[in-house]
Amino acid sequence: MIVFVAWLLSIGSFLLMMLAIGHFLVALILIIPTWKICVRAGFSGAWALLHLIPVIGAFVVMAILAFGDWPNGEATTE
Amino acid sequence: MGTEVAALLGLAGLGSAFALVSFIVVAWMAWRIVAKAGLPGWTGMGAVLLTLTAVGTIVPLVLLWVFAFMRWPRDEAPLAALGGPLGGQAPGAAPRPSTPGAPTPGAPTALPAPAIALPDRRGWQLTGKLANGSPIALAVDASSAAWLLTGAPPAQPTDLCVPDPSVGQPHARLMIAGNRLGLADLGSPGGTLIDGARLLPEHGPRDITAIRTIRLGSVDLSLSKA
Numbered sequence: 032m033i034v035f036v037a038w039l040l041s042i043g044s045f046l047l048m049m050l051a052i053g054h055f056l057v058a059l060i061l062i063i064p065t066w067k068i069c070v071r072a073g074f075s076g077a078w079a080l081l082h083l084i085p086v087i088g089a090f091v092v093m094a095i096l097a098f099g100d101w102p103n104g105e106a107t108t109e
Numbered sequence: 110m111g112t113e114v115a116a117l118l119g120l121a122g123l124g125s126a127f128a129l130v131s132f133i134v135v136a137w138m139a140w141r142i143v144a145k146a147g148l149p150g151w152t153g154m155g156a157v158l159l160t161l162t163a164v165g166t167i168v169p170l171v172l173l174w175v176f177a178f179m180r181w182p183r184d185e186a187p188l189a190a191l192g193g194p195l196g197g198q199a200p201g202a203a204p205r206p207s208t209p210g211a212p213t214p215g216a217p218t219a220l221p222a223p224a225i226a227l228p229d230r231r232g233w234q235l236t237g238k239l240a241n242g243s244p245i246a247l248a249v250d251a252s253s254a255a256w257l258l259t260g261a262p263p264a265q266p267t268d269l270c271v272p273d274p275s276v277g278q279p280h281a282r283l284m285i286a287g288n289r290l291g292l293a294d295l296g297s298p299g300g301t302l303i304d305g306a307r308l309l310p311e312h313g314p315r316d317i318t319a320i321r322t323i324r325l326g327s328v329d330l331s332l333s334k335a
Contacts, residue, residue: 060170064177071181072145073279073295090135096145097138100310102296104282106147106183 058082073102147182237330256283275299275326292317299326
């Protein structure tokens with residue numbers, strides 16, 4: 032029984048680690064362009080690091096860019 | 110057993126509703142972000158909607174990279190924001206004859222058209238002193254439609270460096286339209302004053318052709334024709 036639990040825990044830990052690494056890689060692919068967009072908009076590029084927060088990070092970055100006033104100016108709406 | 114199935118179905122339904130709402134909100138935000146960059150809003154929303162198709166998330170990811178590094182229309186046409194009578198007769202254009210047709214015999218003939226005034230192609234210059242006492246002189250001409258005033262070292266030929274800690278990086282944008290000069294504050298904490306009046310980012314571009322001094326942070330600059 033103990034062996035089975037230990038096996039289960041090791042499998043779980045391994046899967047969790049793989050999940051974390053996968054999330055980090057995906058976040059990295061998103062962080063680079065988002066950093067560039069934030070800087071061009073006039074915000075600090077560090078806002079792009081919110082992508083590291085699972086689930087809600089990307090939402091928060093998008094909300095900042097979508098609803099915040101861009102310090103570097105926005106295109107005028109006709 | 111029935112209760113468990115109902116609970117599972119309820120959970121799935123709740124998850125689906127949450128996913129649907131999130132999807133709509135993300136598409137809306139993508140629309141706004143892309144529109145702020147000057148592109149049609151539907152392109153941003155379309156990129157998000159692509160995730161519903163068989164191409165999955167690869168294409169929106171590629172589009173995100175393209176959007177980040179492409180030229181934005183916002184950066185290309187700041188002149189239109191200047192407003193005012195920029196249209197109409199182009200400088201240097203021939204004047205329209207006031208009396209069309211040949212003059213009738215005996216009638217007084219119209220005077221010849223006056224000589225066309227050459228447009229003033231001189232640029233502007235901003236001169237002043239930094240907080241440490243060193244003089245600064247910046248030249249602005251029509252070789253570029255937009256110039257960026259920044260406290261950082263110039264990264265592009267159109268960057269005008271005002272090396273003072275009170276000047277933002279970037280601080281303000283200068284725009285040239287014909288013989289007119291515009292200024293837009295970019296929200297730097299140091300603030301921008303034109304002839305003593307505060308210019309805020311929400312004011313948009315202001316015509317400063319007749320302005321004598323502008324203040325960037327704690328740096329006063331005199332504006333004059335070059």
